[in-house]
Amino acid sequence: MVNAVTKIDQIETMILDIPTIRGHVLSMATMRVQTAVLVRMRFSDGSEGIGEGTTIGGLTYGPESPESIQSAIDTYITPALLGRSADDVNGALQLVDHLVKGNRIAKAAVEIALWDGLGKRLGVSVAQLFGGAVHSRLPVAWTLASGNSETDIAEAQEMIAARRHNIFKLKIGKRAVAEDVAHVARIKAAVGDAASIRVDVNQAWSLQDARWGLRGLQDVGCELVEQPVRARYLNALRELTRAHEIAVMADEALNGPEDAVSIVARGAADVFAVKVAQSGGIKRASEVVAIGQAAGLGLYAGTMLETGLGTAAALQLFAGIEDLRWGSELFGPLLLTEDILATPIVYRDFTVEVPQGAGLGVSLDPDKIDFFRRDRARSLKTVAGE
Numbered sequence: 001m002v003n004a005v006t007k008i009d010q011i012e013t014m015i016l017d018i019p020t021i022r023g024h025v026l027s028m029a030t031m032r033v034q035t036a037v038l039v040r041m042r043f044s045d046g047s048e049g050i051g052e053g054t055t056i057g058g059l060t061y062g063p064e065s066p067e068s069i070q071s072a073i074d075t076y077i078t079p080a081l082l083g084r085s086a087d088d089v090n091g092a093l094q095l096v097d098h099l100v101k102g103n104r105i106a107k108a109a110v111e112i113a114l115w116d117g118l119g120k121r122l123g124v125s126v127a128q129l130f131g132g133a134v135h136s137r138l139p140v141a142w143t144l145a146s147g148n149s150e151t152d153i154a155e156a157q158e159m160i161a162a163r164r165h166n167i168f169k170l171k172i173g174k175r176a177v178a179e180d181v182a183h184v185a186r187i188k189a190a191v192g193d194a195a196s197i198r199v200d201v202n203q204a205w206s207l208q209d210a211r212w213g214l215r216g217l218q219d220v221g222c223e224l225v226e227q228p229v230r231a232r233y234l235n236a237l238r239e240l241t242r243a244h245e246i247a248v249m250a251d252e253a254l255n256g257p258e259d260a261v262s263i264v265a266r267g268a269a270d271v272f273a274v275k276v277a278q279s280g281g282i283k284r285a286s287e288v289v290a291i292g293q294a295a296g297l298g299l300y301a302g303t304m305l306e307t308g309l310g311t312a313a314a315l316q317l318f319a320g321i322e323d324l325r326w327g328s329e330l331f332g333p334l335l336l337t338e339d340i341l342a343t344p345i346v347y348r349d350f351t352v353e354v355p356q357g358a359g360l361g362v363s364l365d366p367d368k369i370d371f372f373r374r375d376r377a378r379s380l381k382t383v384a385g386e
């Protein structure tokens with residue numbers, strides 16, 4: 001008997017609004033809630049796959065919003081994929097790239113669910129599908145972004161004492177450059193050699209600001225500056241990369257392999273912040289990694305502050321990357337008041353552990369999903385109105 005081909009039967013999307021443990025103050029927005037977009041895919045053999053495509057701060061970070069991610073999937077991606085072979089992930093990616101331009105985070109959510117389903121059906125991890133894990137844990141940074149130097153120092157000291165993090169990324173760019181440099185200096189002086197200090201400006205500086213900023217940051221012992229100027233200003237990024245010893249990292253400028261090629265060709269960064277969501281999925285992120293590696297750049301596993309689900313997807317990829325020189329910031333679940341996984345991801349000894357098991361190695365807690373779903377209020381009202 002010929003085995004029937006497993007098909008994609010159903011793709012469900014949901015938006016979850018989960019409060020953060022404190023205000024997360026970024027140059028462009030203050031987050032008090034993180035809005036995650038989840039995908040649940042059902043296949044004809046009864047297997048399932050789950051994925052996540054999440055952004056930060058509505059439309060303040062980038063061109064996709066939670067609502068646009070959901071609508072791109074429901075309106076354009078799902079109709080193209082229903083009925084196709086569940087195991088043909090590359091075929092699905094090619095079709096979706098043909099039919100949908102941009103919308104990388106939406107594509108990532110669907111692609112992650114396809115890999116998860118495939119791994120579960122084969123009984124292997126997604127890391128194994130990409131050639132196998134070489135790490136079981138990764139160094140993990142924490143972001144200090146309370147908006148107050150004293151609070152940030154106390155938070156850093158607690159994290160070091162608990163052996164949870166000794167790499168800190170400070171969110172700056174909201175205040176005057178000199179004030180930001182003084183804030184970074186205070187934190188570096190407080191932690192000394194016990195921690196690595198880096199900053200993320202989230203595109204807030206002009207080139208002029210950045211010239212002063214990078215000089216000041218370098219002088220106070222900051223090791224790396226992430227996306228100091230607008231994503232499209234590659235000439236400015238190149239000038240800053242060349243002019244200072246402090247490492248310059250591309251984040252918002254790096255949306256998939258094509259951007260990776262442009263940045264390398266222009267010499268516009270020392271380090272890539274590789275994000276699965278922003279790259280358009282695990283496969284495209286692996287291509288960004290390959291371009292960075294081939295060009296001799298440093299690599300850093302970035303986050304969109306995803307729940308444990310998106311975090312697990314990134315861990316599956318980066319577990320297979322040998323030289324992750326700048327470590328990771330895959331701490332998303334720790335910023336949320338509640339974890340939505342049945343078994344939370346483990347953080348200890350300054351590292352995050354790669355979940356073990358088939359697919360992404362994680363499953364959702366159905367009660368938590370129910371509780372945080374944005375449409376839950378609507379369904380409750382419907383029930384009440386009956």
Ligand SMILES: O=C(O)C[C@H]1C=CC(=O)O1
Nearest residue numbers: 143200202251303305329
């Ligand atoms: O990198 C960003 O811009 C987004 C994000 C990652 C960590 C964090 O605190 O915010």
Ligand SMILES: [Mn+2]
Nearest residue numbers: 200226227251
């Ligand atoms: Mn960033």
